[in-house]
Amino acid sequence: MPIEVKNLSFTYSAGTPFETSALKNISLEIKNGEFIGVMGHTGCGKSTLIRALAGLLRPSEGSIVVDGSDINGRRYDRSKLRRKLGVVFQYPECQLFETTVEKDVAFGLKHSGLNKDEVTERVRWALEICGFDFEKIAKASPMGLSGGEKRRVAIAGVLAVKPEYLILDEPIAGLDPLGREAFLELITGLNADGMTIIMVSHNADCIGEYARRVLLLNGGELVGDGSPQELFSDVERMRSLHLGVSRSREIAWLLKKGGMDIPQDICSYDRLLPAVLAHLRGGDEHD
Amino acid sequence: MSMTERMTGQFIPGASLLHSLDARAKLFGFILLTAAVILADTVAGYALIIALMLLLTAVSKLPVSTVVGSVRRMFWFFVIIFIMNCLFYSAEDPIWSWWIISLSKAGAVQGFNVMFRILIILVLSNIFTLVTPPLEITSAIQSMLKPLKLLRLPADDIAMIISVAIQFIPTLLQEADTIKMAQIARGARFESRKLHERAAAMLPLIVPMFLSAFKRADELATAMEARGYRGAKHRSGKKAAPMPAGSYASILFCAAVCAAEIII
Ligand SMILES: Nc1ncnc2c1ncn2[C@@H]1O[C@H](COP(=O)(O)OP(=O)(O)OP(=O)(O)O)[C@@H](O)[C@H]1O
Ligand SMILES: [Mg+2]
Numbered sequence: 001m002p003i004e005v006k007n008l009s010f011t012y013s014a015g016t017p018f019e020t021s022a023l024k025n026i027s028l029e030i031k032n033g034e035f036i037g038v039m040g041h042t043g044c045g046k047s048t049l050i051r052a053l054a055g056l057l058r059p060s061e062g063s064i065v066v067d068g069s070d071i072n073g074r075r076y077d078r079s080k081l082r083r084k085l086g087v088v089f090q091y092p093e094c095q096l097f098e099t100t101v102e103k104d105v106a107f108g109l110k111h112s113g114l115n116k117d118e119v120t121e122r123v124r125w126a127l128e129i130c131g132f133d134f135e136k137i138a139k140a141s142p143m144g145l146s147g148g149e150k151r152r153v154a155i156a157g158v159l160a161v162k163p164e165y166l167i168l169d170e171p172i173a174g175l176d177p178l179g180r181e182a183f184l185e186l187i188t189g190l191n192a193d194g195m196t197i198i199m200v201s202h203n204a205d206c207i208g209e210y211a212r213r214v215l216l217l218n219g220g221e222l223v224g225d226g227s228p229q230e231l232f233s234d235v236e237r238m239r240s241l242h243l244g245v246s247r248s249r250e251i252a253w254l255l256k257k258g259g260m261d262i263p264q265d266i267c268s269y270d271r272l273l274p275a276v277l278a279h280l281r282g283g284d285e286h287d
Numbered sequence: 288m289s290m291t292e293r294m295t296g297q298f299i300p301g302a303s304l305l306h307s308l309d310a311r312a313k314l315f316g317f318i319l320l321t322a323a324v325i326l327a328d329t330v331a332g333y334a335l336i337i338a339l340m341l342l343l344t345a346v347s348k349l350p351v352s353t354v355v356g357s358v359r360r361m362f363w364f365f366v367i368i369f370i371m372n373c374l375f376y377s378a379e380d381p382i383w384s385w386w387i388i389s390l391s392k393a394g395a396v397q398g399f400n401v402m403f404r405i406l407i408i409l410v411l412s413n414i415f416t417l418v419t420p421p422l423e424i425t426s427a428i429q430s431m432l433k434p435l436k437l438l439r440l441p442a443d444d445i446a447m448i449i450s451v452a453i454q455f456i457p458t459l460l461q462e463a464d465t466i467k468m469a470q471i472a473r474g475a476r477f478e479s480r481k482l483h484e485r486a487a488a489m490l491p492l493i494v495p496m497f498l499s500a501f502k503r504a505d506e507l508a509t510a511m512e513a514r515g516y517r518g519a520k521h522r523s524g525k526k527a528a529p530m531p532a533g534s535y536a537s538i539l540f541c542a543a544v545c546a547a548e549i550i551i
Contacts, residue, residue, distance in 0.1 A: 016353060017299050056468045079474070087472040094462075095469045097494035107491070108474045143498070157473060 003030040003053065003165065003196075008062035010048055022048040024220040025062070030198065032164070035191045037211030037228070038200040041242040044217040046200045047090065050169050053198070054087045066165075079111060086163030090170045093150035095157075101127070101145075102138040105157045112161065126160035127153075129189075131182060148179050155183075159190075166190065168199045172206060184210055208232060208246025208267035216241060229265040248272040297457070298420050303348040305414070310423035311430055312534030316541035317415045323541075324407045326548040328400065335551070336407055339544060343411075347418055354417070358409055365402050372398030425450035451507070459500060466495050 010023040022045045030036060040046050051057045053064060055071045055078060064071050071081055086108075089095070098104035105123045114122065124134045130152040142153055151171075158166070168187070172180045188210060191197045201207055207214055208228045216224030216231060218241050224231050232238065232245040235253050244250070245267070252266040252275070260279060266272050300306070305313070320339070327336050344354050376394030383390045416424070429446035436442045470491040471477060477488050 016356075017350070018297075051468065054468075054472050056471060082472065082474045087469070089465065089469045089472070092469065094495050094499055095466055095473070095491070097491045097498075111474055111476070161474070 002032060002067075004063075004065040005029070005053070006063050006065070008049075008052060008064065009060050010045075010052055010057060011060045012048075014060060022220050023052065023059075026222045027062075028215065028222065028225060030165075030196065032196055033191070033194055034213055035188075035197045035211050036199070036213045036215060037207035038198065038215045038217065039202070039204070039207060039243055040217035045220040046217055047169055048220075049217065050087065050089075050167050050198075050200060053167060054085060055081050082108075083112065083161055084163060085165045085167065086158040086161055088155055088158050088166070088168045088171055090173070091151075092154035092158070092171075093147060095154055096142040096150060099141060100139050101132075101142050101153050104142050104153060105160050108157055108161045122160045122162070123156075126156040129159065129186060130156040131186075132156070148175060151175070152183075163195070165196045165198065168197070170200055170202065172201065172203060180206070204232075204244045204246045205248075208249055209269065216243070228267040232267050233264055251276075297416070299349065299353070299417050301348060301418065303346060303418065305343070305347045305418040307533075308418075308537055309530045309534035310419050310427040312530055312537050313415060313419055314424065314427040314431060315538050317411060319538070319541035319545045320411055321408055323545040323548040324404050324411065326545065327404075329551055331551045332548050333403065335544065335547060340407065340410060343414055347414055349414070349417055354414055355410060357413060358406055361409075365406060368405065369398040369402045372401050421453055422450075425453060455503070458503075459496070462499060463492065463496055466499075467492055 005026055005028050008023055008026040009021070012018070012020040012022055026049070038046050038049065048057065052059055055064075058072055066081060066084065069076055071078075096104050098107065102120075102123055105126055106119050109119050109122060112119075123138070127134050127137060132149075132152065137153075142150060145153065155171070166187075171187075172183055175183060184206060187197055187199070199207075199211065211228060214224065214226065214228050214231050215222060223241065228246070228249075232249045235245050235250065238245050245253070248269045248271070249267045252262045252264060252272055255262045255276070256264060262275055262279060266275060308316075323339075324336055327333055344351060347354070373390060373394045374388045376391060376397050377389060380391060380393075382392070419427075425446065428449050429443070432442040432446050434442075435445070467477065470488075473491075475488050475491050477492070
């Protein structure tokens with residue numbers, strides 16, 4: 001069942017001189033199994049939207065309905081939402097606090113009703129898909145790990161709950177290129193297994209390559225909702241929103257401007273390469 | 288503080304008389320008025336204090352709701368202070384007493400006095416920080432601490448420590464809020480009604496907060512050293528400007544209020 005957001009508005013510090021309207025009249029629907037990228041200039045309300053979806057902020061106006069029930073309804077059981085919807089915040093490595101990695105990853109399972117063995121099994125699964133050797137890492141202290149490892153442990157802690165929806169706020173910021181790729185492969189794999197992904201990122205490449213739907217925010221408003229192909233096709237509009245497009249898209253755009261006949265719905269590397277190759281080969285044959 | 292509210296008492300830019308006063312004068316005046324509030328113990332004294340608060344609020348041109356914002360949220364704190372004072376005041380002629388608890392008129396008066404003073408001092412400090420930018424507060428503290436140098440105490444370093452602490456408070460509060468949200472999303476139950484669950488739930492908040500505070504302190508120290516900080520006395524501090532006459536007048540005014548409270 002989907003997430004339905006209807007006329008959502010949110011204002012920080014309402015009624016004070018610091019009043020900031022962070023979300024304005026946002027409506028959208030998220031279906032199961034989607035891979036959604038959220039883009040927008042700094043301060044446009046991406047994190048606020050995520051907090052609202054996770055039920056951490058009460059909307060000033062509008063409603064958020066998850067699987068048929070309003071998450072801000074009076075009778076709604078929030079712990080149900082916590083099990084259904086996992087959130088990886090910006091710099092999640094800051095939330096580690098337990099003495100061992102195993103305990104930290106198991107934290108979210110405390111109220112899940114699983115027995116001890118089941119919990120251990122879940123923790124093993126989560127750590128292994130995040131690229132760890134369970135036996136080696138389980139008893140280590142999270143504080144002694146490197147930044148990248150800490151982040152993967154934190155993500156394992158969210159995945160251990162096996163959420164149906166996974167929301168990520170800038171998950172790849174600060175990762176090295178290899179870590180970034182491994183991480184995106186992991187997310188894609190989870191998505192292929194049916195998990196709905198909502199990922200905020202400044203990185204147009206990662207959105208262009210992996211997301212199948214993009215939400216564009218600007219000044220708290222939803223100004224774009226569609227496939228990367230659709231939204232990235234207008235490079236100038238993206239720039240006017242202080243956003244870039246994926247490099248593959250930019251290359252296709254520049255080649256076209258330079259007189260090369262390249263399809264303009266290319267956003268990802270794996271489509272750009274054959275297209276350019278075909279064009280070059282085609283050019284050769286004509287000569 | 289929660290994510291949806293700014294820290295109360297955070298500076299709000301403005302063009303009122305209070306905003307334009309020298310920060311040193313405001314700090315000094317704040318201390319004098321706090322003394323006045325503590326000295327007040329008659330109905331006339333209280334009336335003067337209340338009139339003064341109204342005057343300050345009017346002159347500051349701030350919305351009343353902002354000035355009393357934090358106080359309203361501490362309602363239960365005041366109720367508890369009042370009750371505690373009422374019950375544990377050992378008067379000669381209790382109306383009713385049992386074991387160490389006794390109820391008397393004097394106790395109720397005492398409870399009211401304590402509550403009233405804390406409340407007014409809170410509002411006063413709120414007004415002070417609302418009309419004074421944090422950096423100016425710091426340099427005002429710095430000049431107030433100058434006499435400590437005569438006692439060979441490291442006044443500049445103390446002022447530096449206070450200023451760093453003041454500047455980090457909003458950051459740390461914001462961070463506490465972010466971490467709290469992250470842990471709630473992971474299933475932490477801060478809002479649980481069971482006391483033992485709530486106590487245990489503080490751990491996921493406190494541990495990361497300490498870690499990050501230490502990390503920040505460490506980073507700041509490294510950055511300061513890297514940029515050549517070797518104790519405040521090596522700094523070429525800029526000469527403090529003399530205070531304008533209006534500021535002296537405001538200090539005089541506060542001193543007058545203080546004197547009036549001693550007399551009545
Ligand atoms: N706790 C808060 N109190 C008041 N205003 C806030 C608070 N948090 C965010 N804002 C404001 O709300 C707006 C949206 O902030 P938000 O954090 O959602 O932006 P963002 O899109 O996530 O930005 P970034 O890309 O920098 O993470 C900004 O104008 C910000 O200043
Ligand atoms: Mg953000």
